[in-house]
Amino acid sequence: AQSVTQLGSHVSVSEGALVLLRCNYSSSVPPYLFWYVQYPNQGLQLLLKYTTGATLVKGINGFEAEFKKSETSFHLTKPSAHMSDAAEYFCAVSEGGFQKLVFGTGTRLLVSP
């Protein structure tokens, strides 16, 4: 069975600083990996996804993530944080395209001026 570990329930950065949110996964087959963002009392919005091919994936709002098979990681980065980036971020894995998603516990990103 697949699983996701997100290190750090809270991450605080200053506006303009680098954002790094960590995600490690476990999967018995080549994984599909996703990052979602959730604003308070709202559903999830897909930031980016990795299925196959290029391991560096670019998403919306300047975010990107790199799939590293050797490290079983899929960390999310953004070069320069913006106040509007403050939200909850979830990493998720599925074992193939039409399989259920398994979510990590989430990381709350706090951005200070």
Added chain:
Amino acid sequence: GAVVSQHPSWVICKSGTSVKIECRSLDFQATTMFWYRQFPKQSLMLMATSNEGSKATYEQGVEKDKFLINHASLTLSTLTVTSAHPEDSSFYICSAQGRNSYEQYFGPGTRLTVT
């Protein structure tokens, strides 16, 4: 982009009553819909997967008689919480997946409060 709506966005009901939550795919046909539950400051937990015209598949530990799921059409799935109790209070989120796409599109969620 694909849009999924949920109705209502929030609901308060009394203990012992039932409440129905609707999930609609507005601009695509959803062959599969998923229902998740999210407790405050926690992650999403998959409750069940429903395919159009078929019975839902429930995750281990989810009471199928309590959480009734119907996926009668390619654009609508409903979750009915029967005989609700305060511990059923939660944020319920649905997602929809199209026929030829593995991507799940999430609804905005429904906050249920049982008093």
